Amino acid sequence: MKTVYCSIHGFGAIGQGVAEVLLRKKEYLESLGLEVKVVAVVDSKGATVNPEGVDLADCLARKRTAGTVALESISGVEIIQSVDHDLVIETTPTNIRTGGVGLQNMLAAFQTGKDVITSNKGPLTLKYRELMETAKAAGSHFRFEATVGGSMPIINLANEVLAGNKIKSIKGILNGTCNYILTRMLEERASYNDILAESMQLGIAETDPTYDVEGIDTACKLVILANAIFGLDVTYNDVDVTGITKVTPEALEMAYERGHVIKLIGEVSKERIHVAPRLVPINHPLAVGGTLNVASVETELAGEITVTGKGAGPIETASAILSDLIAIYGN
């Protein structure tokens, strides 16, 4: 049995999802010869630390009742530097301006020879090259399947499953909030603002929806794909971005009458990175509704391959983190 010692940074929706999945998959992981011990759980108030492994069920219960896991006020970076472990699971909030605490955690992890698995797009959007080089110099693994498309496999699909194929382009819907809004506007023939309000009530859109509806989130995901799959060295500023705020129910209806839906489509290839609302034929593989995400990978040998799945949600996103964990330590 191999023991993987890890820390979880950020204990919100995704951090807790990871804890739940680790509990649920304990036996399965053991069947792969893996025992995962969490030495620290960190939220914005502080942390729970135990070099022998914290009790995850206890952490989840405490977070629910007390609102925090913090038993001591120690930062994530301090834990990474002072507590011996192998893996940092980074699920703190995305900050695309500074990289936020996530960037500091990741760099500290590499500097101390640890591996990183993350769902946090910020640092990758901002400092991809630096992070990759630091990880490589340290001999650390760095995996981030959960940053793009939640549960939907895309980075590992292109780089590993389709290994040997040149990837020509990837096109898809990478933001569930925008997909939900456009789907509902057409269904209800309702205005953008009405459906946005509905989405907020349902918790599908955030209180500040700018990041999603202006196409910024999709652009950040394309930046990660461009760097990780197409070997480019780009940042957010290299993306041509148009969001969905101007789309009208009338436009959706006229398009529908002619057999099309309007979707916020992200598109990346070596030549261009582009986000904009596009007309998609109703029977096209990318014409999925609701909060679903979808991506078509155009490959050199295998033709076009399309994957679709839930782009968000704690357990779904934790599933991508789990698959990264198994990819590093399984076997």
Next chain:
Amino acid sequence: MRVSMDIELKDVPGQMLLALQPLSEYKANLITVVHHHQKRTPRKTVPVKLILETRPESIETIKAKLEENGIRVVRVGEHRFRESINVVLIGHVVHTGIQDTIDEIDRTGFAEVVDLSLSMPGINMLSSALMKIDAVGKEDLQKALAILKEVSTKKDLLMVLPIDIQA
């Protein structure tokens, strides 16, 4: 019937008039003249493309008349639109002058707005238009879209293109 005609004019003044006179004489409706001022053929003539609407039976006569006027007719063919796409425009489509936009595309001769649906839900609300554009070939379509893109940027319209078109 719509016909495209490639002709060559001598590089001396008054040639265009000689070319257009048989058209009006035979009641052909001239849609566009694409005049390549800078270009010269190996024969030092100026290549010009005419697109006209005329009765099929007049074509041969017009051609003969042009040649009588000393104009070389290189190619005559039916002018067929092979490419067609839908484009959505959102914004203040109408009061920024949609007719201008349509005219600008139609004037190219190689592309044409063939269908337009408009929806204006109210004053101060965004209007939406769905435009069907036909073009002779793929490149022509791209050129028409480039025009549309320029107009959209200038008029602050959101242009929604089909997914399989290079935006």
